[in-house]
Amino acid sequence: MDSNIRAEPQPGSHHGRAPGQFPESPEHTPLASLEDRRLDYQQLVQLLPLLPLLTAIAASEHVSETAAHLGLPQSTVSRALARASAVVGVDLLVREGRGVRLTPAARVLVPYLESALSAVQEGLESVRQHSGVVRGRVRVTFQHTFGEATLPLLIGAFRRPYPQTEFDLRQGARNDCLTQLVRGEADLAFTAPVAAPSRSLASAVLYREPLCVVLNAGHRLAGSTAVTAVDISEDPFVAMGHGYGMRSLTDAIFRAAGLQPRVAFESQDTHTVRGLVSAGLGVSILPRAGHPNPGLAATARGTMTAAAPIALQCVEVPLDSPLAYREIGLAWRIGGTAAEPDPVRLFRQLVLQEGPDLLATWVQSRHEPSSLQNPG
DSSP: OOTTOOSSOOTTOGGGOOTTOOOOOGGGSOHHHHHHHHHHHHHHHHHGGGHHHHHHHHHHOOHHHHHHHHTOOHHHHHHHHHHHHHHHTSOOEEEETTEEEEOHHHHHHHHHHHHHHHHHHHHHHHHHHHHTOOOEEEEEEEOGGGTTTHHHHHHHHHHTTOTTEEEEEEEOOHHHHHHHHHTTSOSEEEESSOOOOOSSEEEEEEEEEEEEEEEETTSTTTTOSOBOTTTTTTSEEEEEOTTSHHHHHHHHHHHHTTOOOEEEEEESOHHHHHHHHHTTSOBEEEEOOOOOOTTSOOOGGGOTTSOEEOSTTEEEEEBOSTTOEEEEEEEEEOSOSSOOOHHHHHHHHHHHHHHHHHHHHHHHHHSOGGGOBOOO
8 A cells, every 4th residue: 555545554653643633743753754745735735625525426336416516517527536545645436337436545544534614614603603604505395385484583583683594495295304304305294293302313392382273254153262173074185195294183083072073175385275275165273373354244243262364364263272383393303423513513502492482472472372371
């Protein structure tokens, strides 16, 4: 093996330093070692710009995937890899089918490259923390119903002290949100029901939101002070599709009453559900909309504890059930080896520490205080 790559560095040698360890000071270094260091630094000057590329190719072992990941032409990546081998003095990659394979020398080198990049990243994050500047991206996945108020409220609170943080937002069904989180495609997931803790996931309840029965304004129960699952068991039911959090909740409500809903429609969006109810095509169970339609006369004394008018030709009536609520929570990955990026960590901490109070205030602003149920 070339003298520039040592598979088994000897203790005390500057080649055998642990990643991140500083070399001996010149006054304690022999003259021959100073010449070695000069050659080493020349190599570093040429090799440092190639570190991201080398660690990326080590992860994928495929030139085209690496080029796409780094946003570079494939020919540029190929030339850079050849240049890296020339700088180190040994072959780092060999062709294997349509991909490439790391040589033994490369496998010795890669952990040091990864450690160097990690140390630089930690240094940058420390500087940003010290200066109060937090940059980076937070990838959040969430259910559709959290996009109108819940998530904007939390992001707004976070962006005030950290305006340079970017957010990548993806919405979908509850199951899809949790799948993205487990796969590492998202940093945080907002779901209801809250994800169950596991070896790979942690979660916390943020707030509890009441559910209500949504009826057409001309429905026979529109003026009721409360409605049970039994009362609507014979009505066509407008449900969310399987995999959505609200579907599991409504199924549980009917199951607890010893019933099954007569599902006439399945939707992927609560706005569509309300539209179908407004057209008189069925009834549903949803969180309160909180956006009254002033043009529709209130019924049942016009209070939020009775039927409340909302947009379209619908009314919301309190649901009489011990399960008439949903718990909204946050989930995140645990147990990994990679450090949690500062923006992700700081946003998660804000959501857990300040989120419950922020969201409780928001819920209270939509409904009378007595309709709010605190988690726990």
